[in-house]
Amino acid sequence: MSKYFDALETRSADERTSALIDGLRAQIDRARAAKNACQLDGPEIKSLSDLAKYPVLRKSDLSRWQKKSPPFGGFAVKKPAHIFQSPGPIYEPGGISHDWWRMGRFLHACGIGEGDIVQNCFGYHLTPAGMIFENGAQAVGASVLPAGVGQTELQVRAAADIGTTAYAGTPDYLKIILDRADADGVKLKITKAAVGGGALFPSLRQEYADRGVTCLQSYATADLGNIAYESEAMEGMIVDEGVIVEIVRPGTGDPVASGEVGEVVVTTLNPDYPLIRFATGDLSAVLTGTSPCGRTNMRIKGWMGRADQTAKIKGMFVRPEQVADFVAKHAEVSKARVIATREGEMDAMTVQVEADGGDAESYAKSVVETLKLKGKIELVAPGSLPNDGIVIDDKRVYD
Template sequence: MNDRSRHYDAAETRDPHLREAALMEALAAQVATAQTRSAFFGALLKDVDPNAITSRAALAQLPVTRKSDLLEIQPKNLPFGGLNGAAPGQMARIFMSPGPIYDPEGRRPNYWRFARALFAAGFRAGEIVHNCFSYHLTPAGSMVESGAHALGCAVVPGGVGQTDLQLRAIADIRPHGYGGTPSFLKILVDKAREEGVDISSLKKALVSGEAFLPSQRAEMKAAGILARQCYGTADLGLVAYESEAEEGLIADEDLIIEILRPGTPDPVEHEGEVGEVVVTLLESDYPLIRFATGDLSAVLPGISPCGRTNTRLRGWLGRADQVTKIRGMFVHPVQVSAAVKKHPGIARARLVVDRAGDSDDMLLEVEVADGGALSQEALLEDVRASTKLRCRLALLAPGSLPADAKTIDDRRPVG
């Protein structure tokens, strides 16, 4: 890698045909690795000849493993359900995402491959990153930190919350950029303006974990911060990232992306058609094969004007299931149901997710049965304990919610 280059490495500008040939060659080896090192994939792929899996058509014949299924798979062989290719004790860290779902981090540098996304966002060796992703149980903080270290950057491990202390650290340390959710970056910018704190050292940002709206991008530019987004998951690490072209998200070099018709193992028929993002990760410690994220997206035609030649995604276009990401955290319907079931006075409930300005908003709508008793404070605390997020509460008369109402109704705009 050359810091003076516009690209992280030569792989980003390869001829697409050469990249595809290299990925397909690596695919056969990865299937063999998964069969021999992972108990789960060893059983799932026991009748597969890895030497025959050298094309996307062959890959499309393999079974899909869905992220939503991990809630059932992992408890049968904790902590990872046998999907891991290395023993738990050989990992560097073990994370616990809401669900709970357990995610491993291997020991090699830049394990989550976030250095590429940080480079595209403008970070270079010798700079300081103020990292406001969570370091507590979930892996986002480690994703950015390990990528920043691989680039040669120092990291301020800010984590989430404690706005006043964060501003003090930024004013004193003078970091060059920010990593975290776009909504928390806005909170910092607004609070700094309100209190007259100088955070002008922040010139760049890598944001993720929630939608990055055009209005937020424009507001950050007005504040002197050039923010770019990336897409990743706790299971896969970096999936795709934005470059200076700001035209879609460019796929990472170390994985194979498919867009499938939601709920099926079949690729969409036409490029540009919206479908579920499914990833095969070329990684031995956690060798995921056809891992369905539950996220919807579509492929953009052509290559990026920035010169990077890999596949581009349009960005996050919604969910293929009711699992949704709120304020950077995945929330599953079973988490909401588990909290509600502790309160027998509730006849029916629905969690409505929407936008309140530039932030995600959660409203739990509940019907209280005739004559039923309900402790609103206890219910809100149970939801917070289950989802790790706070929400508002609306009490509705019996019969207000439709009988087939979703447990989670995501009304946020997509695109």
Template sequence: MTPFYDTLETRPAAEREAQLLAALPAQVAHAQRASTAFAEILQGVDPARVHSRATLARLPVTRKSDLFERQKAQRATDAFGGFSAIVRGPAMPRIYASPGPIYEPEGSTRDYWRIGRAMYAAGFRSGDLVHNAFSYHMTPGAFMMESGAHAVGCTVFPAGVGQTEQQLQAIAELRPVAYAGTPSFLRILVEKAQEAGSDIGSLRKGMVGGEAFPPSLRDWFQERGLDVYQSYATADLGLVAYETSSRQGLVVDEGVLVEIVRPGTGDPVAAGEVGEVVVTTLNPGYPLVRFGTGDLSAVLEGEDPTGRTNMRIKGWLGRADQTTKIRGMFVHPSQVADIARRFPEIVRARLVVSGEMANDVMTLKVEAAAAPQGLDARIGEVVRDVTKLRAEVELVAPGTLPNDGKVIEDARSYK
């Protein structure tokens, strides 16, 4: 049996890149034509000119907050805020609600969110019974996993969340071999089974998501006979990236184009540098172009040892939205980026907020390739102009600041 879901996973990297970029102009044109939101967001953009990563990077980033605001403004006429290219009926079998609320459509295509690829990489195979412990209430997580499991050929038990004792009984009697759900709930099931003496030994593999999955927890499961893998997916985009048996980062899905950008901007960062994950999906039903996930990650160079040739990312490394309230004023990562752009000497900038509450100290740490006399004072003036707050400016050598994606670091004492 092949270790790969399909031949797309092992095509030459250059061939994949060429095919993704060749599909970009048509997807941008489709978004403009079929989505009233992107008709406005991408107004004046010539789709034919969006044919490279460089030209894609010139387009604006649309973030979750933009989805919410447009949906909120159009509640009476369009619950999707103009982003959906499909309409209610056979082409839209379900609608979901994420916190906000933000409403998401489900298309009618098989494995709409493309989760099957991740499940196959995690060892799910045709005939497996999957205990699906994602919530079936309003949000799409359970249905995403279920559609992926069906694509692989699995049977699904819709366990949902809660009712731990009944779930343990079902596992003992139905003998599923695979689990889908959050890692924290799987741990609860394992611990409760140990306490109650329930036999859940049939479970041998798992696909988890929705939460951080640290190596320590992965190892904890392995010690108990469970081989558990993580997926990175959202209700808006479907699968973004997935773990393989190499356990070396996450391989990007074949149906998306991923960029890593400096938080608060749409500017791509160098390979290996931590930034926000921005995704363009080739899904015609929900054609999101440069959608900012708000998650931090970084490109992991080289190909996956399993033979999959797509880009790899390091996994979830935190949140990109570091908006912070300082002395009663909100300061955004985009403002720090604006300050840095005004000075060609600045390589990277990081705003550090320290002190105790009600006695904030704001320091802008700046990596400068060259530091002409008076640079710190001039930067300080721009900080005050942009944020309306005073800050100390500290010039440091390039490479000094941590590579963790933080643009604003809140180091205040909250005691």
């Protein structure tokens, strides 16, 4: 079994950038030709940095446009093999062509291939996770037991009877299967696990390792397919070769400096479903350098929280984009953070302003103009606010 899924994983930076620019130009053309509701205004793509001049596409936009033009809001350019439903509801297309979701690359990194039998414990009903991993298993030549979730006794029986060698599912459900097998005195052959859809805590990964199971995780969504994945190096998550990932300041489309935490925005190069600058709502950061495994694409640190930090304070919604507007109005302000607390039985709002100059009184007036609320101003030194992507910190506790 080759170490790499294909030659794309070890391209030089120049080769990858050139190919991504070509792919991006074609994808923008497809998105415009699809005649969806998105006003895809932006300049000619001469470099990848030009992508930041295009609008961000959010799930709320998709939901609204899908109601006007069902089922996909005009974004899908061909008839899909499957139609899936995610909470919202939002509908996503699915394909059955080779590695349509680009999950094969991740499964290959897990060591899964021909001769393996994958017990796929992701759901197959309405949501696409089960089909995403099944499509990836087919791309690497593995057989699939479409197990879904539940009926643990039957899961153990099937795994033992057919000789399952790999698991796909949420990080914690494998432990339930292994614990039940131990309790029943059944020895399983599972030595590989490809997980997603939840947090893989270090202690759980170590427990699997102690039981002879190598467990790696991926970062994927129903809309985009695979975005990033772990390799055997287990140092960050390597961005998939079929997407362009940006990290932007929450509430905006403005890229942050390398290493700074922000919202993950993804452009997929899947020609069947051209999503340009799709905001995931997740927080992450770029991890500098390349992976020790030899794959050369950009890495991110993995899931670091949610970017949608909207909070209702004193009866008014405060949104990340309002905080971004406040920062943009003041050249000397580098960051701001809204903190919601309770004083007695009343809401209170403090705005921490990281600035090189300025005064609290002028910032207080600006806060009222942009956030529509009065709040206490705390001036803090440049570089003192945490690099965690949080712009609205709701510290209120409701008993």
